[in-house]
Amino acid sequence: MSFKTIIRNYTIIPVLFLLPGIVSAAELNQANTAWILTSTALVLFMTIPGLSLFYAGLVRSKNVLSVLMQCFAITCLISIVWLAGAYSLIFSNGGELQKYLGGMSKAFLPDISTSSLTGDIPETLYFMFQMTFAIITPALIVGAFAERMKFSAMLWFSALWLCLVYVPICHWIWGGGWLADLGAMDFAGGIVIHINAGVAALVSALVIGKRKGFPTTAMPPHNMTMVVTGAGMLWVGWFGFNAGSALTSDGRAGMAMLVTHIGAASGALTWMTIEWLRFGKPSVLGIVTGMVAGLGTITPASGFVGPTGALIIGVTAGIVCFFATQFVKRKLIIDDSLDVFPVHGVGGITGSLLTGVFAEASLGGLGLPEGVTMGHQVAVQALAIVVTIAWSAVFSYLILKGLDLCIGLRVTSDEEVQGLDQVLHEETGYLDI
Secondary structure, X not given: OOHHHHHHHHHHHHHHHOOHHHHOOOOOOHHHHHXXXXXXXXXXXXXXXXXXXXXXXXXXXXXXXXXXXXXXXXXXXXXXXXXXXXXXXXXXXXXXXXXXXXXXXXXXXXXXXXXXXXXXXXXXXXXXXXXXXXXXXHHHHHHHHOOOEOHHHHHHHHHHHHHHHHHHHHHHHHXXXXXXXXXXXXXXXXXXXXXHHHHHHHHHHHHHOOOOOOOOOOOOOOOHHHHHHHHHHHHHHHHXXXXXXXXXXXXXXXXXXXXXXXXXXXXXXXXXXXXXXXXXXXXXXHHHHHHHHHHHHHHHHOOXXXXXXXXXXXXXXXXXXXXXXXXXXXXXXXXXXXXXXXXXXXXXXXXXXXXXXXXXXXXXXXXXXXXXXXXXXXXXXXXXXXXXXXXXXXXXXXXXXHHHHHOOOEOOHHHHHHOHHHHHHOOOOOXXX
Protein backbone atom coordinates (compact mmCIF):
# COMPACT_ATOMS: atom_id res chain seq x y z
CA MET A 1 0.00 0.00 0.00
CA SER A 2 1.44 3.34 -1.06
CA PHE A 3 1.89 6.29 1.28
CA LYS A 4 -0.74 8.23 -0.72
CA THR A 5 -3.31 5.41 -0.25
CA ILE A 6 -2.69 5.24 3.48
CA ILE A 7 -3.15 9.00 3.84
CA ARG A 8 -6.35 8.90 1.77
CA ASN A 9 -7.91 6.02 3.74
CA TYR A 10 -7.05 7.37 7.15
CA THR A 11 -8.42 10.77 6.15
CA ILE A 12 -11.72 9.55 4.70
CA ILE A 13 -12.61 7.01 7.39
CA PRO A 14 -12.87 9.52 10.26
CA VAL A 15 -14.89 11.85 8.04
CA LEU A 16 -17.36 9.05 7.28
CA PHE A 17 -17.95 8.55 10.99
CA LEU A 18 -19.02 12.19 11.15
CA LEU A 19 -21.65 11.52 8.46
CA PRO A 20 -24.02 8.95 9.97
CA GLY A 21 -26.67 9.70 7.36
CA ILE A 22 -24.29 8.39 4.69
CA VAL A 23 -22.93 5.44 6.63
CA SER A 24 -26.26 4.12 7.93
CA ALA A 25 -28.96 5.79 5.88
CA ALA A 26 -31.15 2.67 6.07
CA GLU A 27 -30.63 2.29 9.81
CA LEU A 28 -30.53 4.75 12.69
CA ASN A 29 -31.26 8.36 11.77
CA GLN A 30 -29.48 10.53 14.32
CA ALA A 31 -31.30 13.74 13.36
CA ASN A 32 -34.71 12.13 13.85
CA THR A 33 -33.52 10.48 17.04
CA ALA A 34 -32.35 13.79 18.47
CA TRP A 35 -35.67 15.44 17.64
CA ILE A 36 -37.77 12.68 19.22
CA LEU A 37 -35.53 12.70 22.31
CA THR A 38 -36.34 16.40 22.61
CA SER A 39 -40.04 15.87 21.88
CA THR A 40 -40.31 13.13 24.49
CA ALA A 41 -38.93 15.44 27.16
CA LEU A 42 -41.31 18.19 26.02
CA VAL A 43 -44.39 15.95 26.27
CA LEU A 44 -43.42 14.73 29.74
CA PHE A 45 -42.84 18.39 30.63
CA MET A 46 -46.50 18.96 29.73
CA THR A 47 -47.68 16.69 32.54
CA ILE A 48 -45.08 17.47 35.17
CA PRO A 49 -44.85 20.33 35.77
CA GLY A 50 -47.17 21.88 33.09
CA LEU A 51 -50.57 20.24 33.62
CA SER A 52 -49.82 19.77 37.33
CA LEU A 53 -49.37 23.50 37.91
CA PHE A 54 -52.24 24.44 35.59
CA TYR A 55 -54.70 22.22 37.45
CA ALA A 56 -53.28 22.95 40.91
CA GLY A 57 -53.75 26.68 40.46
CA LEU A 58 -57.36 26.21 39.36
CA VAL A 59 -58.50 24.42 42.52
CA ARG A 60 -58.94 25.87 46.01
CA SER A 61 -55.86 26.23 48.21
CA LYS A 62 -56.91 23.35 50.48
CA ASN A 63 -56.65 20.93 47.53
CA VAL A 64 -53.55 22.20 45.72
CA LEU A 65 -51.25 19.39 46.88
CA SER A 66 -53.82 16.69 46.13
CA VAL A 67 -53.89 17.68 42.45
CA LEU A 68 -50.10 17.89 42.24
CA MET A 69 -49.88 14.48 43.92
CA GLN A 70 -52.41 12.95 41.52
CA CYS A 71 -50.54 14.11 38.41
CA PHE A 72 -47.20 12.99 39.83
CA ALA A 73 -48.50 9.59 40.94
CA ILE A 74 -50.22 8.98 37.58
CA THR A 75 -46.90 9.64 35.84
CA CYS A 76 -45.25 6.95 37.94
CA LEU A 77 -48.09 4.44 37.82
CA ILE A 78 -48.77 4.62 34.07
CA SER A 79 -45.04 4.28 33.33
CA ILE A 80 -45.05 0.85 35.02
CA VAL A 81 -48.35 -0.24 33.46
CA TRP A 82 -46.96 0.82 30.07
CA LEU A 83 -43.88 -1.37 30.58
CA ALA A 84 -45.88 -4.31 31.92
CA GLY A 85 -48.00 -4.70 28.81
CA ALA A 86 -49.95 -1.63 27.70
CA TYR A 87 -47.32 -0.72 25.09
CA SER A 88 -47.24 -4.28 23.80
CA LEU A 89 -51.03 -4.51 23.49
CA ILE A 90 -50.99 -1.44 21.28
CA PHE A 91 -47.84 -1.76 19.18
CA SER A 92 -47.06 -5.47 18.85
CA ASN A 93 -48.59 -7.98 16.45
CA GLY A 94 -51.84 -9.38 17.75
CA GLY A 95 -52.12 -12.13 15.16
CA GLU A 96 -55.74 -12.90 14.33
CA LEU A 97 -56.87 -10.13 16.69
CA GLN A 98 -54.62 -7.50 15.12
CA LYS A 99 -57.54 -5.37 13.95
CA TYR A 100 -58.70 -5.02 17.55
CA LEU A 101 -55.72 -5.55 19.88
CA GLY A 102 -52.01 -6.25 19.81
CA GLY A 103 -50.20 -9.09 21.53
CA MET A 104 -48.04 -9.41 24.64
CA SER A 105 -44.72 -10.20 22.96
CA LYS A 106 -43.28 -6.81 24.00
CA ALA A 107 -44.42 -6.85 27.62
CA PHE A 108 -41.43 -5.76 29.73
CA LEU A 109 -39.48 -5.34 26.45
CA PRO A 110 -37.73 -8.75 26.58
CA ASP A 111 -36.05 -8.52 23.17
CA ILE A 112 -35.30 -4.79 23.07
CA SER A 113 -31.69 -3.68 22.92
CA THR A 114 -29.91 -0.43 22.12
CA SER A 115 -29.84 -1.47 18.46
CA SER A 116 -33.60 -2.19 18.18
CA LEU A 117 -35.33 0.25 15.86
CA THR A 118 -38.86 1.45 15.17
CA GLY A 119 -38.57 3.02 11.75
CA ASP A 120 -35.26 4.86 11.94
CA ILE A 121 -35.30 5.73 15.67
CA PRO A 122 -34.50 3.47 18.66
CA GLU A 123 -37.49 1.46 19.82
CA THR A 124 -36.64 2.41 23.40
CA LEU A 125 -37.18 6.02 22.37
CA TYR A 126 -40.44 5.23 20.56
CA PHE A 127 -41.58 3.38 23.69
CA MET A 128 -40.78 6.47 25.79
CA PHE A 129 -42.40 8.92 23.38
CA GLN A 130 -45.65 6.97 23.25
CA MET A 131 -45.54 6.49 27.01
CA THR A 132 -45.66 10.25 27.60
CA PHE A 133 -48.93 10.35 25.63
CA ALA A 134 -50.31 7.51 27.75
CA ILE A 135 -49.34 9.42 30.90
CA ILE A 136 -51.01 12.71 30.08
CA THR A 137 -54.32 11.18 28.96
CA PRO A 138 -55.54 9.90 32.37
CA ALA A 139 -53.91 12.93 33.98
CA LEU A 140 -56.28 15.14 31.97
CA ILE A 141 -59.27 13.34 33.53
CA VAL A 142 -58.12 14.45 37.00
CA GLY A 143 -59.60 17.87 36.27
CA ALA A 144 -63.14 16.45 36.21
CA PHE A 145 -63.16 14.93 39.71
CA ALA A 146 -60.69 17.29 41.40
CA GLU A 147 -61.30 18.14 45.08
CA ARG A 148 -63.47 15.13 45.91
CA MET A 149 -62.08 11.77 44.76
CA LYS A 150 -60.20 9.35 47.01
CA PHE A 151 -56.53 8.98 46.13
CA SER A 152 -56.78 5.17 46.11
CA ALA A 153 -59.79 5.27 43.78
CA MET A 154 -57.96 7.66 41.48
CA LEU A 155 -55.01 5.25 41.20
CA TRP A 156 -57.21 2.24 40.45
CA PHE A 157 -59.29 4.18 37.96
CA SER A 158 -56.22 5.49 36.09
CA ALA A 159 -54.64 2.05 35.72
CA LEU A 160 -57.84 0.26 34.73
CA TRP A 161 -58.91 3.04 32.39
CA LEU A 162 -55.59 2.98 30.57
CA CYS A 163 -55.86 -0.78 30.01
CA LEU A 164 -59.55 -1.01 29.11
CA VAL A 165 -60.13 2.29 27.30
CA TYR A 166 -56.91 3.94 26.13
CA VAL A 167 -55.15 0.77 24.95
CA PRO A 168 -57.83 -0.51 22.52
CA ILE A 169 -58.66 2.90 21.07
CA CYS A 170 -54.99 3.75 20.64
CA HIS A 171 -54.41 0.41 18.90
CA TRP A 172 -57.36 0.92 16.57
CA ILE A 173 -55.94 4.21 15.33
CA TRP A 174 -52.17 4.17 15.87
CA GLY A 175 -51.39 0.47 16.24
CA GLY A 176 -52.68 -0.74 12.89
CA GLY A 177 -56.22 -1.50 14.00
CA TRP A 178 -59.51 -1.33 12.17
CA LEU A 179 -59.99 2.45 12.36
CA ALA A 180 -56.56 2.93 10.85
CA ASP A 181 -57.53 0.55 8.05
CA LEU A 182 -60.58 2.72 7.36
CA GLY A 183 -58.32 5.75 7.06
CA ALA A 184 -59.13 7.64 10.29
CA MET A 185 -56.80 10.66 10.61
CA ASP A 186 -55.52 11.58 14.06
CA PHE A 187 -52.03 12.99 13.83
CA ALA A 188 -51.26 13.57 17.50
CA GLY A 189 -54.24 12.52 19.61
CA GLY A 190 -57.43 14.50 19.07
CA ILE A 191 -59.36 11.22 19.14
CA VAL A 192 -57.02 8.93 21.07
CA ILE A 193 -56.31 11.48 23.81
CA HIS A 194 -58.64 14.48 23.89
CA ILE A 195 -62.01 12.96 22.97
CA ASN A 196 -61.15 9.83 24.94
CA ALA A 197 -60.18 11.73 28.10
CA GLY A 198 -62.93 14.33 27.67
CA VAL A 199 -65.70 11.75 27.55
CA ALA A 200 -64.24 9.88 30.52
CA ALA A 201 -64.11 13.19 32.39
CA LEU A 202 -67.79 13.89 31.71
CA VAL A 203 -68.77 10.40 32.87
CA SER A 204 -66.58 10.79 35.96
CA ALA A 205 -68.21 14.09 36.88
CA LEU A 206 -71.68 12.54 36.51
CA VAL A 207 -70.90 9.38 38.48
CA ILE A 208 -68.99 10.98 41.34
CA GLY A 209 -71.38 13.91 41.68
CA LYS A 210 -71.00 17.61 42.35
CA ARG A 211 -68.65 19.21 44.84
CA LYS A 212 -70.28 20.35 48.07
CA GLY A 213 -71.73 23.79 47.39
CA PHE A 214 -71.69 23.60 43.59
CA PRO A 215 -73.05 25.60 41.78
CA THR A 216 -74.22 28.14 44.38
CA THR A 217 -70.87 28.58 46.16
CA ALA A 218 -68.12 30.41 44.27
CA MET A 219 -65.03 28.24 43.76
CA PRO A 220 -62.53 30.49 41.95
CA PRO A 221 -58.93 29.45 41.17
CA HIS A 222 -56.77 30.02 44.22
CA ASN A 223 -53.58 30.95 42.33
CA MET A 224 -53.80 32.41 38.84
CA THR A 225 -50.04 32.91 38.69
CA MET A 226 -49.64 29.15 38.98
CA VAL A 227 -52.33 28.63 36.32
CA VAL A 228 -50.60 30.90 33.79
CA THR A 229 -47.21 29.33 34.53
CA GLY A 230 -48.62 25.86 33.91
CA ALA A 231 -50.43 27.05 30.78
CA GLY A 232 -47.20 28.47 29.36
CA MET A 233 -45.48 25.14 29.97
CA LEU A 234 -48.32 23.34 28.21
CA TRP A 235 -47.99 25.62 25.17
CA VAL A 236 -44.26 25.00 24.86
CA GLY A 237 -44.56 21.28 25.59
CA TRP A 238 -47.28 20.89 22.97
CA PHE A 239 -44.71 21.42 20.22
CA GLY A 240 -43.23 18.06 21.20
CA PHE A 241 -46.74 16.62 21.37
CA ASN A 242 -47.69 17.62 17.82
CA ALA A 243 -44.49 18.25 15.88
CA GLY A 244 -42.87 15.23 17.53
CA SER A 245 -45.65 13.02 16.19
CA ALA A 246 -44.13 13.39 12.73
CA LEU A 247 -41.34 11.12 14.09
CA THR A 248 -38.97 12.95 11.76
CA SER A 249 -37.11 16.26 11.80
CA ASP A 250 -38.42 17.41 8.43
CA GLY A 251 -40.79 19.88 6.81
CA ARG A 252 -43.86 18.07 8.10
CA ALA A 253 -42.66 18.47 11.67
CA GLY A 254 -42.03 22.14 10.96
CA MET A 255 -45.53 22.60 9.56
CA ALA A 256 -47.03 20.75 12.54
CA MET A 257 -45.20 23.10 14.90
CA LEU A 258 -46.35 26.17 12.99
CA VAL A 259 -50.02 25.20 12.84
CA THR A 260 -49.94 24.20 16.52
CA HIS A 261 -48.80 27.69 17.44
CA ILE A 262 -51.36 29.36 15.18
CA GLY A 263 -54.15 27.21 16.62
CA ALA A 264 -53.18 28.11 20.18
CA ALA A 265 -52.85 31.83 19.48
CA SER A 266 -56.13 32.14 17.57
CA GLY A 267 -58.02 30.06 20.13
CA ALA A 268 -56.74 32.25 22.97
CA LEU A 269 -57.58 35.53 21.23
CA THR A 270 -61.04 34.31 20.24
CA TRP A 271 -61.96 33.20 23.77
CA MET A 272 -60.59 36.47 25.17
CA THR A 273 -62.64 38.52 22.69
CA ILE A 274 -65.88 36.68 23.46
CA GLU A 275 -65.41 37.27 27.18
CA TRP A 276 -64.59 40.92 26.54
CA LEU A 277 -67.77 41.42 24.52
CA ARG A 278 -70.03 39.47 26.89
CA PHE A 279 -68.68 40.49 30.27
CA GLY A 280 -66.98 43.82 29.62
CA LYS A 281 -63.45 42.72 30.52
CA PRO A 282 -61.04 40.06 29.23
CA SER A 283 -59.86 37.61 31.86
CA VAL A 284 -56.52 35.90 32.30
CA LEU A 285 -58.31 32.62 32.95
CA GLY A 286 -60.20 33.06 29.67
CA ILE A 287 -57.17 33.65 27.49
CA VAL A 288 -55.24 30.65 28.85
CA THR A 289 -58.31 28.40 28.61
CA GLY A 290 -58.78 29.50 25.01
CA MET A 291 -55.15 28.65 24.36
CA VAL A 292 -55.64 25.11 25.69
CA ALA A 293 -58.82 24.76 23.63
CA GLY A 294 -56.95 25.86 20.51
CA LEU A 295 -54.16 23.38 21.20
CA GLY A 296 -56.51 20.46 21.81
CA THR A 297 -58.53 21.24 18.70
CA ILE A 298 -55.56 21.58 16.33
CA THR A 299 -53.93 18.37 17.67
CA PRO A 300 -55.64 15.81 15.36
CA ALA A 301 -55.13 18.08 12.35
CA SER A 302 -51.60 19.29 13.06
CA GLY A 303 -49.86 17.02 10.57
CA PHE A 304 -52.45 17.44 7.83
CA VAL A 305 -53.43 21.13 7.57
CA GLY A 306 -51.77 24.40 6.60
CA PRO A 307 -51.60 27.76 8.43
CA THR A 308 -54.93 29.07 7.11
CA GLY A 309 -56.71 25.89 8.15
CA ALA A 310 -55.06 26.17 11.57
CA LEU A 311 -56.27 29.74 11.95
CA ILE A 312 -59.87 28.74 11.18
CA ILE A 313 -59.65 25.71 13.46
CA GLY A 314 -58.27 27.84 16.29
CA VAL A 315 -60.99 30.48 15.97
CA THR A 316 -63.63 27.75 15.82
CA ALA A 317 -62.14 26.17 18.95
CA GLY A 318 -62.37 29.44 20.86
CA ILE A 319 -66.04 29.88 19.95
CA VAL A 320 -67.26 26.30 20.29
CA CYS A 321 -65.37 25.45 23.48
CA PHE A 322 -66.35 28.71 25.18
CA PHE A 323 -70.04 28.08 24.67
CA ALA A 324 -69.64 24.38 25.51
CA THR A 325 -68.16 25.38 28.86
CA GLN A 326 -71.09 27.71 29.55
CA PHE A 327 -73.57 25.02 28.54
CA VAL A 328 -72.10 22.24 30.69
CA LYS A 329 -71.67 24.36 33.81
CA ARG A 330 -74.70 26.67 33.63
CA LYS A 331 -77.34 24.73 31.68
CA LEU A 332 -76.60 21.10 32.47
CA ILE A 333 -75.12 22.01 35.89
CA ILE A 334 -72.49 19.26 35.62
CA ASP A 335 -69.53 19.77 37.93
CA ASP A 336 -66.71 18.96 35.53
CA SER A 337 -64.46 20.88 37.92
CA LEU A 338 -61.80 22.13 35.51
CA ASP A 339 -63.79 21.95 32.24
CA VAL A 340 -62.11 18.88 30.81
CA PHE A 341 -65.00 17.78 28.59
CA PRO A 342 -65.98 21.17 27.09
CA VAL A 343 -62.35 22.08 26.39
CA HIS A 344 -60.66 18.78 25.53
CA GLY A 345 -63.61 16.59 24.57
CA VAL A 346 -65.51 19.15 22.52
CA GLY A 347 -62.24 20.53 21.14
CA GLY A 348 -61.12 17.06 20.10
CA ILE A 349 -64.45 16.37 18.37
CA THR A 350 -64.35 19.71 16.55
CA GLY A 351 -60.74 19.34 15.45
CA SER A 352 -61.16 15.73 14.34
CA LEU A 353 -64.09 16.63 12.08
CA LEU A 354 -62.34 19.68 10.66
CA THR A 355 -59.26 17.57 9.92
CA GLY A 356 -61.24 15.90 7.16
CA VAL A 357 -62.05 19.32 5.72
CA PHE A 358 -58.84 21.33 5.97
CA ALA A 359 -56.53 18.48 5.04
CA GLU A 360 -57.84 19.02 1.52
CA ALA A 361 -55.04 20.41 -0.67
CA SER A 362 -57.33 23.00 -2.27
CA LEU A 363 -57.89 24.46 1.20
CA GLY A 364 -54.19 24.70 1.99
CA GLY A 365 -53.80 21.27 3.59
CA LEU A 366 -51.18 18.64 2.86
CA GLY A 367 -53.71 16.57 0.93
CA LEU A 368 -56.12 13.71 1.56
CA PRO A 369 -55.14 10.15 0.60
CA GLU A 370 -55.33 9.47 -3.11
CA GLY A 371 -58.88 8.81 -4.27
CA VAL A 372 -60.46 9.96 -0.99
CA THR A 373 -62.99 12.77 -1.14
CA MET A 374 -63.56 15.32 1.62
CA GLY A 375 -67.04 13.95 2.28
CA HIS A 376 -65.74 10.41 2.67
CA GLN A 377 -62.96 11.51 5.01
CA VAL A 378 -65.33 13.52 7.21
CA ALA A 379 -67.59 10.45 7.42
CA VAL A 380 -64.65 8.29 8.52
CA GLN A 381 -63.68 10.93 11.10
CA ALA A 382 -67.25 11.00 12.40
CA LEU A 383 -67.30 7.21 12.72
CA ALA A 384 -64.04 7.22 14.70
CA ILE A 385 -65.44 9.95 16.97
CA VAL A 386 -68.70 8.08 17.64
CA VAL A 387 -66.88 4.81 18.34
CA THR A 388 -64.47 6.54 20.74
CA ILE A 389 -67.27 8.34 22.59
CA ALA A 390 -69.25 5.12 22.99
CA TRP A 391 -66.31 2.96 24.09
CA SER A 392 -64.92 5.54 26.51
CA ALA A 393 -68.33 6.34 28.01
CA VAL A 394 -69.38 2.72 28.59
CA PHE A 395 -66.12 1.43 30.02
CA SER A 396 -65.41 4.57 32.07
CA TYR A 397 -68.84 4.16 33.65
CA LEU A 398 -68.30 0.46 34.38
CA ILE A 399 -64.88 1.07 35.93
CA LEU A 400 -66.18 3.91 38.13
CA LYS A 401 -69.26 2.01 39.31
CA GLY A 402 -67.18 -1.07 40.04
CA LEU A 403 -64.68 0.92 42.08
CA ASP A 404 -67.49 2.67 43.93
CA LEU A 405 -68.85 -0.71 44.99
CA CYS A 406 -65.43 -2.03 46.00
CA ILE A 407 -63.62 0.87 47.69
CA GLY A 408 -65.80 3.96 47.24
CA LEU A 409 -65.01 6.86 44.93
CA ARG A 410 -65.20 10.01 47.00
CA VAL A 411 -64.23 11.32 50.39
CA THR A 412 -66.89 12.12 52.97
CA SER A 413 -68.66 15.47 53.08
CA ASP A 414 -66.70 16.56 56.16
CA GLU A 415 -63.41 15.51 54.57
CA GLU A 416 -64.25 17.47 51.44
CA VAL A 417 -64.86 20.58 53.51
CA GLN A 418 -61.56 20.12 55.31
CA GLY A 419 -59.68 19.66 52.06
CA LEU A 420 -57.90 16.73 50.45
CA ASP A 421 -54.41 17.98 51.28
CA GLN A 422 -54.91 17.41 54.99
CA VAL A 423 -57.33 14.49 54.78
CA LEU A 424 -55.44 12.34 52.27
CA HIS A 425 -51.84 13.46 52.67
CA GLU A 426 -51.57 15.22 56.07
CA GLU A 427 -49.82 18.13 54.40
CA THR A 428 -50.64 21.66 53.38
CA GLY A 429 -49.62 23.64 50.34
CA TYR A 430 -49.25 26.91 52.24
CA LEU A 431 -48.08 27.79 55.72
CA ASP A 432 -50.48 29.84 57.81
CA ILE A 433 -49.11 33.35 58.33
